[in-house]
Amino acid sequence: MQQLLRILHFTSWPIICGVLVALVYIQYQQLSEFSRQTADISKTQEPRSNTASFADAISKAAPSVVSINATSVNVESVERAAEDRVNLYLGERASLGSGVIVSEQGFILTNLHVVDTLFDAFDTEVTVSDGRRTPATVIAWDKANDLAVLHINMDDLAPIAIGDDKQLEVGDIVFAIGYPRNIGQSVSQGIVSALTHNPNSSISIIQTDAAINPGNSGGALIDTNGKLVGLNSSIFSESGNFEGIGFATPASTAVSAMEELVKQAIAANSGYLGVLTGEALNERSSQLFFGINHIRGMLVENVDTGGAAERAGIQPGDVITRVEETPVIDGQNIMMEIRNKKPGDTITVQVYRNGQTFNLPVTLGFGEALIIET
Numbered sequence: 368m369q370q371l372l373r374i375l376h377f378t379s380w381p382i383i384c385g386v387l388v389a390l391v392y393i394q395y396q397q398l399s400e401f402s403r404q405t406a407d408i409s410k411t412q413e414p415r416s417n418t419a420s421f422a423d424a425i426s427k428a429a430p431s432v433v434s435i436n437a438t439s440v441n442v443e444s445v446e447r448a449a450e451d452r453v454n455l456y457l458g459e460r461a462s463l464g465s466g467v468i469v470s471e472q473g474f475i476l477t478n479l480h481v482v483d484t485l486f487d488a489f490d491t492e493v494t495v496s497d498g499r500r501t502p503a504t505v506i507a508w509d510k511a512n513d514l515a516v517l518h519i520n521m522d523d524l525a526p527i528a529i530g531d532d533k534q535l536e537v538g539d540i541v542f543a544i545g546y547p548r549n550i551g552q553s554v555s556q557g558i559v560s561a562l563t564h565n566p567n568s569s570i571s572i573i574q575t576d577a578a579i580n581p582g583n584s585g586g587a588l589i590d591t592n593g594k595l596v597g598l599n600s601s602i603f604s605e606s607g608n609f610e611g612i613g614f615a616t617p618a619s620t621a622v623s624a625m626e627e628l629v630k631q632a633i634a635a636n637s638g639y640l641g642v643l644t645g646e647a648l649n650e651r652s653s654q655l656f657f658g659i660n661h662i663r664g665m666l667v668e669n670v671d672t673g674g675a676a677e678r679a680g681i682q683p684g685d686v687i688t689r690v691e692e693t694p695v696i697d698g699q700n701i702m703m704e705i706r707n708k709k710p711g712d713t714i715t716v717q718v719y720r721n722g723q724t725f726n727l728p729v730t731l732g733f734g735e736a737l738i739i740e741t
Contacts, residue, residue, distance in 0.1 A: 421540075421542070421591055424542070424591050425544070425554055425589075425593065427528065427592075428527055428528075428544060428587055428589045428594070429554070430495075430525035431468045431469075431526060431595075432466070432468075432544045432552060432587050433465065433468060433494060433495050433496070434463070434464075434465060434493070434494040434552070435463070435464045435465060435466050435475075435477055435503070436463060436491070436493075436494070437463075437464070463548075463549050463581070463582045464477060464478065464482070464545075464546075464582060464583075464585045464586075465545035465546050465585045465586030465587075466481070466493065466517060466586070467586065467595060467598065468524050468525060468527060469527060469529075469622065471524055472711060473520060474516060474517070474518055475493065475503065476621055477515050477517060478513050478584045479508045479509070479514055479515040480513055482505050483508075483515070491503040491505060493517065493519050495524070501520065501521050501672065501673035502671070502673055503518065503519045504517065504518045504734060506518050506628075506629070506632040506733050507628035509628060512621070512624055513601075514598070514616070516625050516628050516629060516632070518732065520673045520674055520675055520677075520678055520732045521673060527587060527594070527595045528592075528593065529594060529622055530589070530590050530594030530595055530596045531594075531596075531619075532570055532597060532617040532618050533619065535559050535562060535573065536559065536562075537558075537560065539590065540556065540558055541556075541558065541559055541575055541590060541591075541596065542555065542556050542557075542577060542588070543557070543577040543578065543586060543588055543599050543615075544586050545579075545582060545584075545585070545586025547579075547581065547582040548580055549582060555577045555578035556577060557575045557576040557577025557578070558575065558576060558577075559573060559574070559575055560574040560576050562574070570617045570619075570620075571617070571620070572615070573588065573614065573615040573616075573617055574612065574613070575597075575613050575615060576611045576613065577613060578613070579599050579613035580602075584600060585599065586598075586599045596615075596618050597615030597617055597618055598616045599613065599614075600614055600615055600616050601613070633711065636733055637706040637708065637709065637710075638706075638708035638710055638711075639674070639675060639710065639732045639734030640676050640705055640716070641670060641671035641675045641676045642667050642668075642670050642671070642681060642687070644666060644667055644687070645665070645666045645668045647663075647664070647665055647697040647698065648663055649663075652666075662686055662719055664687050664695045664718075665686065665698065667681060667682070667686070667718075668683060674734070675729050675730060675732045676716075678729075678730070679727045679729040679730070680727050681718060681727060684720070685720050687717070688718065688719050689716070690714060690717075691714055710731055710732055710733045711731065712730070713728055713731075714731065715727070715728055715729070716729050
């Protein structure tokens with residue numbers, strides 16, 4: 368019996384040690400599996416953190432928001448020169464604001480107060496998000512809704528996607544995109560603070576706490592999908608600075624008004640080529656300018672920057688010899704042919720240049736035709 372106990376005493380230690388090693392190995396395997404599962408969970412959670420930044424929504428809408436620089440001409444002072452006469456002294460000041468591209472055809476929505484000036488003497492320039500600049504034409508406005516529609520002649524525009532403002536609820540996250548205080552494009556985040564409804568239950572104004580500062584007027588209020596839900600218009604402030612109460616015109620109101628305004632503007636305006644022409648060439652002037660006496664047409668003196676003619680490739684020094692099927696004889700001849708067209712119509716203009724004739728398709732824009740004959 369003592370012999371058996373002695374044997375068990377010597378053999379039990381290796382067995383115990385083996386059991387302990389086995390337990391340690393099993394625990395190590397369990398810890399490794401737990402670490403792997405934790406790493407997998409972290410990987411699956413990482414994309415959620417990225418999407419919560421709303422960067423995708425901003426990147427979709429930002430290229431559609433433009434900076435607007437306008438020269439405002441208004442009365443600075445009034446002087447009584449006599450009992451029956453007063454003198455008005457005018458002054459100019461820079462007006463900064465924002466706008467939203469809503470059409471590939473170059474239509475931009477903004478607030479009227481951004482571009483409004485005395486006698487509607489608009490002088491406006493638009494800068495798109497990639498830095499390109501171009502003169503803009505104010506083609507229509509709606510004083511009741513503080514809206515204005517601008518038109519620019521520019522390719523590769525990025526119109527904004529229109530959202531459904533009727534689905535907005537108080538507490539929804541929104542972003543204001545614009546060009547505040549001339550510091551470049553910036554974005555502020557907030558929520559829909561209140562919705563004011565008119566009698567037929569549609570939204571008449573959106574209140575938000577997203578920061579709206581001078582220069583933001585006319586910019587975009589977008590939802591978390593990057594779609595336009597409002598046009599930033601004003602703030603309520605006793606200090607003159609943003610105090611958390613901003614207002615935006617619902618997108619449905621602004622876009623609906625714009626569509627009607629554009630229709631009216633097209634109906635009321637003739638197409639605009641955007642050239643300044645000199646004399647109609649005759650035998651003598653043709654020989655003088657080109658060394659041959661048979662060139663007939665209108666000599667192009669200048670082309671509008673960013674205008675329809677420049678975009679089509681017409682250059683100063685060209686001779687416009689034909690518009691559509693009509694040979695150009697004089698200034699009135701070319702003017703009447705273009706006046707029969709509307710903004711947005713595409714016509715074929717034939718020009719003579721360096722001994723060659725080119726047929727150029729031209730999409731007409733908005734503007735006032737001017738032909739100078741000497």
